Amino acid sequence: MLKEGQIRIPSGCAISGVIDLEGGGVCGEEMIRSISVMHDRSNGLGGGFAGYGIYPQYKNLYAFHVFYEDQSAREECEKFLDRHFDIVNLSKIPTRKHPRITDAPLLWRYFLTPLATKLSHSQLDEREYVVRCVTRVNTRMKGAHIFSSGKNMGVFKAVGFPEDVGEFFRLEEYEGYAWTAHGRYPTNTPGWWGGAHPFALLDYSVVHNGEISSYDANRRFIEMFGYKCSLLTDTEVITYVIDYLVRREGLSLLEAANVMAAPFWTTIAQQEPERRERLTFLRQAYSSLLMTGPFSILVGFEGGLMALNDRLKLRSMVIGERGSRVCIASEECAIRAISPELDRIWSPKGGEAAIFRCKEEAQCQ
């Protein structure tokens, strides 16, 4: 049977996310509780979490989380990392024995910063340099997969139900200002940890529930710009599209959302002139990055979360607010599980981006 990356595997899913706008500590355990009530939306073939603000002691360093199939892959990858980065700290990612999480690859974590000389010789911007190094490892190095590469954030994922994955990675020991979580229901059994979600690049992480019918149009377009879609999953291509639009093209997250879930032409025609002009430009200039078919995504980034549905809203997604806390999930029960009382609960419309940012000073703490 073909592995993930050799064949495209559609999947249904559950997603959940939480952010504290004051930057207050949200424990990983809460996220586990939230996603666990949507157990039936996953089938045990993938679960994962992304935590933001979880590495305050290393907040200026890139945190790489890496899967290795064997020691030789680790040695080879570490040689590469050594040549390109100053590794400030490395360790195994702490886990606990878990009856339902098996066949774990080697799990390593590195806090690092690009080597100044290498970086200046590359004539690249620092983040682009990091992206290229990550892409190089993930596409060329057999048995090594960097699945988290942002600053002060980390992705934890595995094959299994999400609540088991969270316990396996001891997420109750982490605290951050925002979390996302994902339970996967792939229609195949690849059994590869790299195929689980969130998918992340730099500090962008994406959890996604849906199946975009535009996949190959989006993939073939984004690959023109040096991205290599090696997993053949929606989440991967969505992450690259966001990275391209926001980091490389300099669009705002809202503008990127207007590209990915562009309003219908008839809707655009009804807008007031300035908005109409902006939406028309974005839709024309990036027409190949429009996404059709069902999706609900949570995008984690430095300092915030964005929730976005496809323009027909073919996947459920609700948002609950309580004080400085905002919870976003596929189902309301996942929100009530951690915040039974809510000030407000609402569903964003199809194509309507809901963007939540921590207060800046809170983020710096």
Place this chain on the structure above:
Amino acid sequence: MSMTAFAPNFEVLRDMDRCILCGKCTRECSYGVHQFSADHKRLHADEAKCVNCFRCVAACPTRAIKIIRNRQAVNTSTNWSANNLREIYLQAATGGVLLSGMGTTKSYPVYWDKLLINAAQVTNPSIDPLREPMETRTYLGRSAVPVRRDPAGKLINTLPPHLTIETPILFAAMSYGAISYNAHQALAQAATELGTLYNTGEGGLHRDLYQYGANTIVQVASGRFGVHRQYLEAGAAVEIKIGQGAKPGIGGHLAGAKNIGDISKTRMIPEGTDAISPAPHHDIYSIEDLRQLVYSLKEATAYKKPILVKIAAVHNIASIASGIARSGADIIVIDGLRAGTGAAPTQTRDNVGIPIELALAAVDTRLREEGIRNHVSLVASGTIRNSADVVKAIALGADAVAIGTAALVAMGCHMCHSCHTGHCNWGICTQTPELTKRLDPGAARDALVHLVGGWTHEIKEMMGGMGINSIETLRGNRLMLRGIGLTDAELKILGVMHAGQ
């Protein structure tokens, strides 16, 4: 009746029980097949002249006429077909170059028929076009532009001019001269009603049709017939015709007999002369010359109109298209081997070039490999026969398609492959006044609107079936296609997997 060296293609059967000797067939047939006997008591048919255009069959008030393929046995062998023999007899008799009309009659693979379209099941929902919006609007032109903002941070629209079409189907270039005024008018009006564009071809634009300029692409070909300032300004876009799929490597040819009246005036050449376009543009001997012509035309139209470059699908089409994409052109039109024409040397038509499906796939792939696919739009043409072909072309990588033959058939063409004779009995591909008036431009316009409207409905059904509600997410979406009965090499070029994979 003269003696013929070979059996006529068709037999004309007349049911004398039905025939009332009204003689309508003698008046309807411009080829002179039907004739009264001297005493006006019988009707004869000179079958050698018959092209099976269906005109007499349709016109006969008592349905007395039937045309069938000649049953006469012809001595052939595995290596020598009846057609081979016929061509030799013809050429031995005349010493000329064999001419043909319409597209090739040789049986090259039609890859459209070896591609299958996907549909959504369970994991994502199909979308019902009767109940949900389904977008087929297409913008043609360059979309790769730098992101720029004004001091307030507002995005500045830096996009060059685009063509907007409400359905991804254009009418292909067919010149006034090759086809009649009425046919041109019908195309112009249909394009306007449909929100798409038609194309003047290389014969200029009749003054009376300037009013449809917003839905007109004006063509500049190697003969520069009818090209002047107002002409360039009249259209929504300007197309440089380098080649056409039916006859790559050679120029257009309008027989002097068709170059009469308003046609010669529109082309700005003396009446009755053959209008022969040079094989190349004599100011384009290389790619850098093309760039100069592209920018000359942009200067001439004040950078307000997109420039199209039309090329025939030939062996190294991918590199040629890559060069054109870097020439400043906004849209590339690729015309495949099986495309139609008003007149072409038979051997060129039947043997030069490659099928549109392979050319389109190769070009789309190459432009993506070079990271310049969004510098141009791609239009594919050359045997787009139905809405499924349109869907497949777009999934392979086209932004839109152009239809020529399908449009002619909608207007009443019966594909007798005799366009080059100028005797078209249906008033489409002729300039003889008594024939051209047979085409009612209003009815022809309605037929075109019906055809493209029907196709657009079907495209929406297939898109919805795939869970796609906007045509741009179908473009280049090759996972929506699978090949059937194709070799590994063909699958690789088309960039699709085999059915079952």
